[in-house]
Amino acid sequence: MRLPANIFAEVETVPTGTCPECDADVHVDSDADKGDSVLCDECGTELEVVGLDPLELDIAEEEDLDDDEDDDDL
Numbered sequence: 905m906r907l908p909a910n911i912f913a914e915v916e917t918v919p920t921g922t923c924p925e926c927d928a929d930v931h932v933d934s935d936a937d938k939g940d941s942v943l944c945d946e947c948g949t950e951l952e953v954v955g956l957d958p959l960e961l962d963i964a965e966e967e968d969l970d971d972d973e974d975d976d977d978l
């Protein structure tokens with residue numbers, strides 16, 4: 905179900921990005937930071953916040969986790 909098009913009156917400063925997978929609007933926590941993960945409500949794809957102004961989302965793919973690369977990030 906979709907609401908009528910007066911969303912701009914309703915939404916205050918909740919950041920909204922676009923799901924690269926299905927083009928749906930994805931609401932992100934206003935505390936969200938770069939690198940945070942969010943789930944698309946529409947398709948369930950895990951997305952990563954790659955930009956904040958404007959908000960940009962990218963698909964967070966966990967394909968091959970290479971054990972060869974030791975980042976020592978922990």
Ligand SMILES: [Zn+2]
Nearest residue numbers: 923926944947
């Ligand atoms: Zn989606």
